Amino acid sequence: MPTLFQRVSAAVKTIPYGKVCTYGQVALMAGSPGAARQVGWALASLPRGTDVPWHRVINTKGEISLRGRMDAADFQKELLQSEGVVFDENEKVDLDVFRYFPEITNHG
DNA sequence: GCAGTGACTAGTA
DNA sequence: ATACTAGCCACTG
Numbered sequence: 748m749p750t751l752f753q754r755v756s757a758a759v760k761t762i763p764y765g766k767v768c769t770y771g772q773v774a775l776m777a778g779s780p781g782a783a784r785q786v787g788w789a790l791a792s793l794p795r796g797t798d799v800p801w802h803r804v805i806n807t808k809g810e811i812s813l814r815g816r817m818d819a820a821d822f823q824k825e826l827l828q829s830e831g832v833v834f835d836e837n838e839k840v841d842l843d844v845f846r847y848f849p850e851i852t853n854h855g
Numbered sequence: 856g857c858a859g860t861g862a863c864t865a866g867t868a
Numbered sequence: 869a870t871a872c873t874a875g876c877c878a879c880t881g
Contacts, residue, residue: 751878770863774877781876783863788878791862806863813862820862860880867873 754778755789762803765830767840769807770840787812790847802826803847809840 749757750842758776762768769778779785796837802823806812813820824834832840 774863775858779877781864782878783860783876785877785879787862788860789862792879801862804862807865811862816862851863858881861878863876865873865875868871 751777751779751782751785752789752792755786756793756797759799759801759804761791761849762800763845765845767805767827767832767845768847769842770804770812770855771807772846772848773804803830805840807842809835809842812840826848829841832837 752835753754754777759768759775761776771780773786774780774782777786786804790799790804793799793801805823811820811823813823824838827840828834830847834840
């Protein structure tokens with residue numbers, strides 16, 4: 748059984764280019780619905796230059812949630828914009844357009 | 856084991 | 869819309 752860190756990493760890697768996902772959604776993908784906080788912990792624990800597209804993970808409000816890491820938040824925003832993600836004047840993402848659901852169903 | 860903390864989320868006022 | 873509260877799970881001291 749891989750660690751949460753590994754599961755989160757794998758889940759985030761499934762987010763395609765130009766799409767974003769919420770912490771809760773990633774937690775669900777990782778097999779721990781409700782463990783959105785742990786997703787943040789796992790992403791914060793990611794190394795620099797990782798293969799994990801951590802920047803495609805935002806909160807349920809469509810905002811970049813990085814607390815105490817505004818520099819990283821700006822970096823994430825730039826990365827997303829680089830992928831074609833558009834931000835509101837409030838620096839929010841239109842989740843209705845960008846939120847990505849990788850066939851998360853309970854019947855499987 | 857207990858208490859504190861955290862890149863979260865949903866509910867209530 | 870903002871502020872406060874409760875729940876969540878894993879790491880750290």
